[in-house]
């Protein structure tokens with residue numbers, strides 16, 4: 170069975186981006202003019218996924234509104250003859266896709282957020298994307314490659330990239346046995362990290378993980394960790410590391426978000442030339 174559903178956990182507090190994220194969800198921060206969560210849904214659409222399950226919280230209503238129709242805005246744009254903008258607004262949700270939302274009542278960790286999507290996903294294998302990890306690479310994209318791996322070989326996968334050893338305590342870190350993932354550990358100190366291969370925000374997971382998550386106890390940072398549940402499955406389940414092409418921006422951090430904005434703006438037909446000009450002046 171191919172992967173047809175993606176879970177987007179968007180209930181985190183976004184403390185690294187305060188005060189911007191006090192009332193605005195981190196996932197609504199724009200890259201030029203497109204919110205991060207929309208870029209994630211577009212990547213999922215390119216992977217052939219048709220169903221999105223948002224795991225939200227009380228302060229994240231703007232995300233659901235973003236994927237809803239806005240009749241008032243649409244009729245205003247139509248009346249003013251703003252056809253191009255109207256098309257953009259109408260295509261925020263790619264054709265054929267549905268979005269539903271479930272609530273995570275308390276931010277108890279990424280593993281707990283994924284567990285909140287259980288009723289919506291049921292007994293299907295599924296994908297998870299963290300919208301603040303923006304992967305800018307060749308089409309169709311990282312998740313499409315992982316979904317294709319599952320369709321062709323029935324294996325599950327975690328997107329990974331090499332990180333400097335001094336940063337391992339910010340990531341889940343994998344160890345390998347041949348082509349398979351043999352261990353994962355959340356936020357290991359650099360001195361004890363089993364490798365420098367870090368998990369970034371794309372996962373293709375078996376439905377069995379919900380059983381493990383339902384029994385999970387808090388791990389690193391006193392949160393229910395997705396990596397701990399993956400670790401419990403590794404002995405019996407074939408998980409592969411997926412080294413994707415392209416650049417990953419950590420848009421939950423200020424620097425990563427700025428870098429992503431620059432990279433996207435520098436290839437925007439309207440912005441590239443004036444921005445390049447301005448940057449040259451500033452850097453001179």
Ligand code: UTP
Pocket residue numbers: 178179180181182183184185186195224273275276277278279281282299300301421
């Ligand atoms: P982060 O580790 O980036 O945490 O979560 P955060 O709270 O969003 O941001 P900071 O670190 O405080 O700045 C990784 C992903 O997991 C989701 C987040 O929304 C983000 O997409 N998450 C995390 C939840 O949905 N619920 C949680 O309880 C924790």
